[in-house]
Amino acid sequence: MSARGELFTFGDAAAQVRTALPPSYGLTHATGGRIDLRDERQKLVCRIELRALPGGSQWLTLVPLRGYDRDCERIRHWLEAGGLRPAWQWKQARVPMAADEPANVAAARVLERLLEIQQANLPGVLVGEEPEYLHDLRVANRRARTVVRQMRVALDPAAAGRLSDELRWLAAQTTSTRDLEVLLETLDASAAQLAPLRLLLERRLERARAEMTAMLRSSRRTQLEQTLESLLDVAARASGAVVPPVAVLAATRIRRQHRRMVRSGAAIGPTTEAQAYHDLRKQGKELRYLLELFGTALFDTQAVSELIATLKQLQDVLGCHQDCAVHAATLRTLAPELAASPGGAEALLAAGALLAGLEAQQAAARERFQAAFSGFASPRARGLVARICD
Amino acid sequence: MANTARDTRVIATYNIKGGVGKTSAAVNLAYLAAAAGHQTLLWDLDPQAASTYLFRVRPKVKGGGRGLLRKRDSAGDHIKATDHERLELLPADFSYRHLDLALDQFKRPAARLRKVLAPLRADYDYIFLDCPPSISLVSEAVFEAADALLVPVIPATLSSRAYEQLEELARAGKVGRRNGTATLAFFSMADVSRPLHLQVMERLRGIEQLTVLGVAIPTADEVELMGEERNPVTVFAPQSAASVAYKALWAEVERRLHPDLQAAGA
Known part of the structure; x- marks a missing residue:
């Protein structure tokens, strides 16, 4: 479940709840954005916590009363049938597509949905209260860049290039904030000796957030929506070459991306630079997005799911390796400032221990890499790719 | 404030006779305990299910009274908010009319209810038992389980x-058998404008065997209206x-x- 709630709507949530429930059900508004739901006996069975969030979305969390879980489940079904959308749809990028439709048309539809997700999350990012908005925006942005890059042959090259630039610009404004948020989340809040470090990181996060907000309020960003839409429109008009059907292009890209990853991964050894791991991870993300956005809609779903699961094991190892590298680099840059702050000596020692921990985790990730990569490069995984693409 | 150490008290509203205000007392006192911040459970033991009705809960316990007694840890699964x-409720079930027979299956029937309640003590400050009007094996189990009998x-x-029958039972050691069990009577549906009521109240307060509380619940339309208002x-x-008065x-x-x-x- 999302921290924002279980269901959401851009309409009037209370009115939608009213119309979704059977007439025998009672609904009363309690104070503090709560709705009490009563069954046909007028017994209170479920409470809905209502939150209005930036961007006009309203989020509902259903709280069953003890002994009324089933009633609450029934209510959830009614609400979904009545138009309230489950939380997972907030960032759901999959769109229906036919195997033989032109790749540019299908890609444009996926991109349109991904832009929609970014736009929906932007107001929340600007308010800055919940990290989930920024995370969702960045994932949608990365997915969109993947679609542009992987489907480029089917898109108008100039428009696709500019689309990619604009998306990259948007992502770049948010990276520092996200990295600092993640690092702060990993810090043990109860460790007193880490308090000066936490304070320093919070200050940096505040600065990063202020810079990000300023950029996201700039004219370039305010025009971004229109820019992206018009670029998408042009890009989707197709490239000069003959546009292949989406299934053909997606299969080619998936096969190629898998082959590329197998090649890159095989070149990685115990002493390889951290950058090589990071590059492999980025390739892995692209393959995953291809599989999720096109593979599930077009190919053998079972094979796609199994390949995603195998890929995920590898990505978890690479993600751990990369997060440790990013956090360690941030901590190193903070060291002089930390030493000069009150309680700095102790905090420096604690940060040193933290750094050692991160390095140990990174080393452990390297040790796990071979096993995870073998699974991904195994004949079984190749067989899955063949089942998907052939 | 809720008891942090869960010094749980089990209170049974009991009388051999029906229609004396047991359910009204159980419902109102349980509500007041909860309103004062105590985690409170009311177990409606009466197959007529009046307490259950007043709280708009369906009078149904899966597996019935027999199932509830058999599995010692299962009571919690049937509790409704x-x-x-x-304030939570363990609802009545029509099968409770055979609770005597169900209790009789056990080696120590009178101890069974206490055993069923034992795991619930961790969760509640007060557990109220709304008892059916009878003198039976159920009553004996209630006497064994309760820290206090509240007798309207x-x-x-x-x-x-x-x-007076209750007093005879107390004299014979059948009520409040466990150490420290209090038997607290109170006048219910009292009309102080009627000389007969005043005379009876005075006479009963004179019986030493049982404690009669000072507060009397008056005859009132509001108590009748509980059925409408639920x-x-x-x-x-x-x-x-x-x-x-409550x-x-x-x-x-x-x-x-x-x-x-x-x-x-103080």
């Missing part, structure tokens, strides 16, 4: 006869005489059950 904070008595001849009196008529009664019961807290407070 009421519409009131901190209508100050009229027939009702006082039931009270709520405790204090919720829909907080200023009424009945509501005030509040005073709860204060007195709580004082009796927690003399240590009262002393600390």
Whole structure:
């Protein structure tokens, strides 16, 4: 479940709840954005916590009363049938597509949905209260860049290039904030000796957030929506070459991306630079997005799911390796400032221990890499790719 | 404030005779306990399911009374929230009419109810038992399980006869068998404008064997209206005489059950 709630709507949530429930059900508004739901006996069975969030979305969390879980489940079904959308749809990028439709048309539809997700999350990012908005925006942005890059042959090259630039610009404004948020989340809040470090990181996060907000309020960003839409429109008009059907292009890209990853991964050894791991991870993300956005809609779903699961094991190892590298680099840059702050000596020692921990985790990730990569490069995984693409 | 150490008290509203105000007392006192911040459970043991009805809960326990007694840890699975904070209900079920027979299956039938309640003590400060009007194996199990028997008595001849029967039981050691079990009677549906009621009240207060509380619940339309409103009196008529009386009664019961807290407070 999302921290924002279980269901959401851009309409009037209370009115939608009213119309979704059977007439025998009672609904009363309690104070503090709560709705009490009563069954046909007028017994209170479920409470809905209502939150209005930036961007006009309203989020509902259903709280069953003890002994009324089933009633609450029934209510959830009614609400979904009545138009309230489950939380997972907030960032759901999959769109229906036919195997033989032109790749540019299908890609444009996926991109349109991904832009929609970014736009929906932007107001929340600007308010800055919940990290989930920024995370969702960045994932949608990365997915969109993947679609542009992987489907480029089917898109108008100039428009696709500019689309990619604009998306990259948007992502770049948010990276520092996200990295600092993640690092702060990993810090043990109860460790007193880490308090000066936490304070320093919070200050940096505040600065990063202020810079990000300023950029996201700039004219370039305010025009971004229109820019992206018009670029998408042009890009989707197709490239000069003959546009292949989406299934053909997606299969080619998936096969190629898998082959590329197998090649890159095989070149990685115990002493390889951290950058090589990071590059492999980025390739892995692209393959995953291809599989999720096109593979599930077009190919053998079972094979796609199994390949995603195998890929995920590898990505978890690479993600751990990369997060440790990013956090360690941030901590190193903070060291002089930390030493000069009150309680700095102790905090420096604690940060040193933290750094050692991160390095140990990174080393452990390297040790796990071979096993995870073998699974991904195994004949079984190749067989899955063949089942998907052939 | 809720008890942090869960010094749980089990209170049974009991009388051999029906229609004396057991359910009204159980519902109102349980509500007042919860409203004062205590985690409270009311177990409706009466197959007529009046408490269950008043809280708008379906009178149904999966597996019936027999299942509930057989699996010692299962009572929690059947508990329902009421519409009131901190007040929960273990509903009645029509099968409770055979609870005597179900209890009789056990080696120590009188101890069974206490065993079923044992795991619930960790979750509640007060557990109220709304008992059916009878003198049976169920009553014996209730006497064994309860820390206090709360006995509503209508100050009229027939009702006082039931009270005297209870006194006989107490004299024979059948009531309040466990150490420290309090038997607290109070006058219910009392009409102080009627000389007969006053006479009976005076006579019964003179019996030494049982404790009669000072507060009397008056005859009041509001108590009758609970069936319409399906709520405790204090919720829909907080200023009424009945509501005030129940509040005073709860204060007195709580004082009796927690003399240590009262002393600390004083």
